[in-house]
Amino acid sequence: MLDMILLGTGGGMPTPERNLSAALLNYKGHKILIDCGEGTQVSMKIARTGFKNIDIICITHWHGDHIVGLPGLLATIANSGRIEPLTIIGPVGIKEVVNGLRIIVPYMTYELNIIEHRNETLNFTCTNENLLLSDKGEISINTLELEHSAPCIAYAFNINRTPKFNLEKALKNQVPKDIWNILQNGSSVNFQGKVYEPSEVLGEEREGIKFSYVTDTLPIDNIVSFVEKSDILICEGTYGKDDDKDKAIKNKHMTFSQAALIAKKAQVKELMLTHFSTAMENPHQFIHFAKDIFPNVQIGEDRMTKTLTFEK
Amino acid sequence: MLDMILLGTGGGMPTPERNLSAALLNYKGHKILIDCGEGTQVSMKIARTGFKNIDIICITHWHGDHIVGLPGLLATIANSGRIEPLTIIGPVGIKEVVNGLRIIVPYMTYELNIIEHRNETLNFTCTNENLLLSDKGEISINTLELEHSAPCIAYAFNINRTPKFNLEKALKNQVPKDIWNILQNGSSVNFQGKVYEPSEVLGEEREGIKFSYVTDTLPIDNIVSFVEKSDILICEGTYGKDDDKDKAIKNKHMTFSQAALIAKKAQVKELMLTHFSTAMENPHQFIHFAKDIFPNVQIGEDRMTKTLTFEK
Numbered sequence: 136m137l138d139m140i141l142l143g144t145g146g147g148m149p150t151p152e153r154n155l156s157a158a159l160l161n162y163k164g165h166k167i168l169i170d171c172g173e174g175t176q177v178s179m180k181i182a183r184t185g186f187k188n189i190d191i192i193c194i195t196h197w198h199g200d201h202i203v204g205l206p207g208l209l210a211t212i213a214n215s216g217r218i219e220p221l222t223i224i225g226p227v228g229i230k231e232v233v234n235g236l237r238i239i240v241p242y243m244t245y246e247l248n249i250i251e252h253r254n255e256t257l258n259f260t261c262t263n264e265n266l267l268l269s270d271k272g273e274i275s276i277n278t279l280e281l282e283h284s285a286p287c288i289a290y291a292f293n294i295n296r297t298p299k300f301n302l303e304k305a306l307k308n309q310v311p312k313d314i315w316n317i318l319q320n321g322s323s324v325n326f327q328g329k330v331y332e333p334s335e336v337l338g339e340e341r342e343g344i345k346f347s348y349v350t351d352t353l354p355i356d357n358i359v360s361f362v363e364k365s366d367i368l369i370c371e372g373t374y375g376k377d378d379d380k381d382k383a384i385k386n387k388h389m390t391f392s393q394a395a396l397i398a399k400k401a402q403v404k405e406l407m408l409t410h411f412s413t414a415m416e417n418p419h420q421f422i423h424f425a426k427d428i429f430p431n432v433q434i435g436e437d438r439m440t441k442t443l444t445f446e447k
Numbered sequence: 448m449l450d451m452i453l454l455g456t457g458g459g460m461p462t463p464e465r466n467l468s469a470a471l472l473n474y475k476g477h478k479i480l481i482d483c484g485e486g487t488q489v490s491m492k493i494a495r496t497g498f499k500n501i502d503i504i505c506i507t508h509w510h511g512d513h514i515v516g517l518p519g520l521l522a523t524i525a526n527s528g529r530i531e532p533l534t535i536i537g538p539v540g541i542k543e544v545v546n547g548l549r550i551i552v553p554y555m556t557y558e559l560n561i562i563e564h565r566n567e568t569l570n571f572t573c574t575n576e577n578l579l580l581s582d583k584g585e586i587s588i589n590t591l592e593l594e595h596s597a598p599c600i601a602y603a604f605n606i607n608r609t610p611k612f613n614l615e616k617a618l619k620n621q622v623p624k625d626i627w628n629i630l631q632n633g634s635s636v637n638f639q640g641k642v643y644e645p646s647e648v649l650g651e652e653r654e655g656i657k658f659s660y661v662t663d664t665l666p667i668d669n670i671v672s673f674v675e676k677s678d679i680l681i682c683e684g685t686y687g688k689d690d691d692k693d694k695a696i697k698n699k700h701m702t703f704s705q706a707a708l709i710a711k712k713a714q715v716k717e718l719m720l721t722h723f724s725t726a727m728e729n730p731h732q733f734i735h736f737a738k739d740i741f742p743n744v745q746i747g748e749d750r751m752t753k754t755l756t757f758e759k
Contacts, residue, residue: 147522173486173515174485180463206515210460239510239515239544284553
């Protein structure tokens with residue numbers, strides 16, 4: 136089960152109605168924050184999400200409306216008593232930016248591991264205390280280079296599901312009952328002098344959960360395969376009307392219908408639009424531009440939540 | 448006349464009830480912002496102050512809760528169409544910090560003049576477009592080095608008032624009527640081959656308006672003479688109870704009663720407390736600690752306003 140909350144859904148500047156870009160994932164109590172625009176902390180405070188258990192912060196790019204809240208949040212996480220290292224992921228160059236911003240964070244109680252995008256899957260395993268980077272794990276994070284006026288990346292989060300336990304196979308392979316559970320969780324076991332592999336008890340593969348987050352960018356082709364079959368795609372819709380397409384191209388953003396077309400081509404289950412230009416007072420007014428192309432679409436609102444579960 | 452609005456009154460981290468440290472002065476439509484904690488833009492948006500006419504930004508120090516909102520605000524000011532240079536004043540080191548933060552402000556339409564504290568009065572004259580640094584002027588800004596865990600300065604703003612026009616003196620000195628107005632406004636005039644000085648028409652000196660802003664600091668002695676006879680003193684009261692004095696010393700802050708004692712000794716007209724620790728849920732509960740020492744004290748609230756006028 137993966138819980139998601141949109142913390143901010145505005146683009147450009149914060150308003151009383153919309154904080155700037157941010158979303159929070161919660162998997163088994165471990166939190167992953169995506170972007171940290173101004174107002175993120177207040178939104179977290181209203182939603183009572185807590186601060187201490189943010190194990191990973193994924194930054195799409197370092198334009199102010201996506202990162203201004205970061206130094207303040209890092210300070211608050213320190214004040215919450217965190218001592219476990221925290222991972223920050225971002226585009227190439229993010230290390231220098233985050234280290235630059237740290238000048239306004241006087242007090243830190245934990246280390247930062249900063250990882251720059253390099254076209255490879257990052258896997259994380261859950262421990263009681265933290266999400267740890269490892270060869271394989273329950274959570275996989277993929278990144279994709281986007282096309283914006285600063286280096287910018289999209290994120291796809293996969294909650295991987297172990298294959299079904301196959302009793303027949305386990306019995307046939309004479310695997311001792313004592314280690315069924317460990318093998319099912321994906322680890323090899325040396326038991327009474329013999330090594331057993333997970334494949335000796337596991338059956339067919341099972342679909343996990345896929346959550347994708349795409350902002351700020353032109354609607355480049357690569358996005359479609361990257362977000363393919365997501366359970367939910369959070370995608371920027373900076374401009375509502377099709378008439379604003381030229382403005383979107385100029386500022387390297389998308390219109391509602393461009394986001395909807397990606398959702399349709401990628402066969403995602405649900406699309407949630409975000410990052411609305413402040414020039415657009417009521418994004419709901421333009422939702423038909425998206426709905427005509429991809430019906431299962433919503434206008435994202437601050438503190439809108441979604442729970443994604445494994446299919447049976 | 449000087450209008451003041453508190454934009455944020457919290458310390459440490461922003462909450463739904465209190466944005467972080469910021470106050471805005473408005474003199475003849477020219478705006479001076481003091482500090483720019485997270486949430487400042489939203490507070491300005493709610494108060495409908497506008498962004499374009501912020502001519503000066505005074506930063507007390509670069510701890511996140513006083514400066515996190517700056518890069519976002521600089522971007523919003525650019526988007527508002529400002530082309531006039533903007534002055535930033537701050538403690539020694541502020542140049543490097545602001546230039547560091549500019550990495551997350553991709554688009555600027557105006558120049559920044561950054562001035563570091565150097566124990567001298569900065570005078571500004573009003574033009575139609577901007578507040579310009581000059582030898583003398585309607586607005587004087589003084590700064591004082593405080594005692595905090597980062598270089599930090601207090602601000603005293605004086606709205607200077609020209610002396611009263613003295614008709615008797617003007618007639619006695621045979622000053623032509625045509626130039627009375629110019630001389631009264633403080634400029635010398637060469638009229639029909641003769642130079643006239645303001646002193647030839649001006650009478651007694653008149654008190655201007657003094658507004659002081661003091662946060663974050665231990666209650667050092669120098670503050671008293673620096674804020675002396677302010678019409679209003681905005682002062683930090685991070686901790687309410689006297690019992691928290693040791694905590695205040697450790698974190699280089701003040702309690703309500705320490706702030707009140709400064710107000711009393713300095714004979715200010717009014718004290719407004721700000722920068723409340725988030726540990727203190729309701730600062731009003733502790734106001735008696737200040738009131739017992741200095742009765743004309745208020746708990747600052749976001750968007751509390753005050754208009755200061757010249758005395759007759």
